[in-house]
Amino acid sequence: MIEIKNLHKSYKMGSNSLHVLKGINFSVAEGELVAIMGSSGSGKSTLLNILGMLDVLDEGSYNLDGVPIVDLNETKAAQYRNKFLGFIFQSFNLINYKSAMENVALPLYYQKVARKEREEKSIKYLEQVGLKEWAGHLPSELSGGQKQRVAIARAMAAEPKVLLADEPTGALDSKTSYEVMDLIQKINDAGNTILIVTHEPDIADMCKRIVHLKDGVIVEDKKVDQVRASQYV
């Protein structure tokens, strides 16, 4: 599903440049649930941003579902993001003046899906995350866990190839975190490919594979026995 070869990325900080990713080779098969771990500054968020086409790579190659991601301009990146990727953010990033349903429907809007179908689909995905009754509520009326579930429903709505989650439990207490992880595991069970950036070992243990990043290189890449989050819920 994801093929990365010899990925380099550096940022210019004034006169000197900061080499963040120093030759990453990495691939993800369909249906995997991968945790990307590392301390802050290890380059894990940068890697996720490049995977999410929010940032461009300096060197190397990136294939997503057989499509080479090269020469990205903003328009093309937006189209790819819309078609291939679903995002889950630490700070949820819901649009605060739109109801839960409207938030979930937004990626469908950019897929030019008709309004009625958008609403039906978003209700369906809200139901999957257990928030059907909250469809008409604004994000400000939801708890943190509920917000993140809305965000997951939104990421799912576009039926992407890969879900990218950047610290999805970073702003949640551990109980809510496990609820969210339970949801993510269920989505993964249904066959979706998911990448999670986290620095919490217990969250990483709930994935099927852990990739450790340190100073811009992969230091460890191991398959783990998945801890089901449902036992904590």
Added chain:
Amino acid sequence: MRFILDKNTWQEIYGSISKNKTRTIITVIGVLWGIFIYIALSGSAKGLDNGFEKAFESVAVNSMFAWAQNTSMPYKGYKTGRQIQLKLGNATVLQNRIPEIQYIAPRNVRGVFGDAPGAIVRGQKSGSYNVYGDFPVLTKIAAKKIFDGGRFINDEDIEKSRKVCVIGERTQKELFDKGENPIGKFVRIDNVYFQVVGVLKFTQGGGFDKDSDVFIPFSTFKKLYNTADNVGWFAIAAHDDVDVIKVEEDVKMVLKSIHNVHPDDERAIGSFNLGEIFNKIRGFAKGMTFLSLVVGIATILAGVIGIGNILLISVKERTKELGIRRALGATPREVRGQIILESVFLTIVAGILGIILGAATLAIIGSLTKDVEMPYTNPTVPIPYVIGALLIMVILGTLIGLIPAQRAVSIKPIDALREE
């Protein structure tokens, strides 16, 4: 184009506008105020213009008056200070020599230039009124509205020196009982009986007209006051396409030559033309229209800049939202389009509201000033001006929307998302 016609686009814009009510209302008020000022101002200017037009409709605007005074230069053996007396025959000479003259009416009056006004008596009632000796042609120069059932002096009255008179509104009120029809009744003017043939409806037309003026045939006046062929002054109307100022000069030159006055004598013949005054007033009204146009456009511009400003702030405010939208797959084109359309949509809605409000205000002012004595009639704004203003707003709205739209696109989605 598909983007603009797409229902989804508008639903999205409606959502973003209606969910940010305060922002929307403040934005709308700016442009609404601009177009309101524009409509109200230019409508009022038009009303003023119409008002002047109406005030002068009873007077031929290219008319003039000429009268005689004392000479100030010796000429052909005549000494300085000689009193010139205009004669009835001068009218024919003037008309023959100056083809630009359309109508010429010799006039005489008692009561205006220091002499005693006519004493008019009817039964127990009496009063002093200015008495004019006039030809029927006067009505071509200064329209005389006669109340129903009456008439002005006609040619036969002149021919036969009939003792008939046209009285003013106030004269009727003062000499006749309420509800009494004065037509056919007799009044005594300086001890001669005259039959009333008409009552003049007073219209303010400048000069020394009063609502109590009494008009008798020129020929009768001549006999009554023993004025022979003397003429007090000439009222002259030039043809429509003629410069009345030029005619005024010509008339003075001809009169000077008839009366043996030095051509450079500025004082011997006095004159006054309405055309010049009228042009000045028209110019004033035009100036008002122009001013209202400039002020209006400037206000609209200020309003639209306000929209741009508020959208710019709102783009800053919405950086994160726009970042989310782009992470979810909005192309820069879609983001740009949405913001421009928001700008244009707000501008148009505000514009239309402003036009409605302005039109309502004009209608109210119009009905309030209907019966008031002031030059203000039928304040309107021509439709092309309104459409033009709307068009300007749409164009400006688009242009000003480009700035925040470009700003919105120039922020990378990753930076937008990072912003907390």
